[in-house]
Amino acid sequence: MKKEYDFANMKSIKNPYAKKLKKQITIKLNPNTIDYFKGLATKVGVPYQTLMDSYLTDCAVHKKEMQVKWA
Numbered sequence: 001m002k003k004e005y006d007f008a009n010m011k012s013i014k015n016p017y018a019k020k021l022k023k024q025i026t027i028k029l030n031p032n033t034i035d036y037f038k039g040l041a042t043k044v045g046v047p048y049q050t051l052m053d054s055y056l057t058d059c060a061v062h063k064k065e066m067q068v069k070w071a
Contacts, residue, residue, distance in 0.1 A: 022053070 034048070037055075041048035057066075 037052050038048045041051045044051060048052075
């Protein structure tokens with residue numbers, strides 16, 4: 001390995017996976033919802049945010065729509 005590297009002439013390339021990276025957002029959730037997913041994540045053995053992302057991704061892929069009725 002060299003002691004020093006010259007990066008001045010190095011050409012950069014765009015990350016081909018950049019579009020597939022997850023995007024960080026802020027969202028307000030009911031504490032009971034968070035507790036539910038944390039408990040479920042513990043049983044499954046994955047982080048709760050990963051579990052929530054997987055569930056929401058599944059809903060989006062299968063184009064699931066909620067049935068909402070306001071009283």
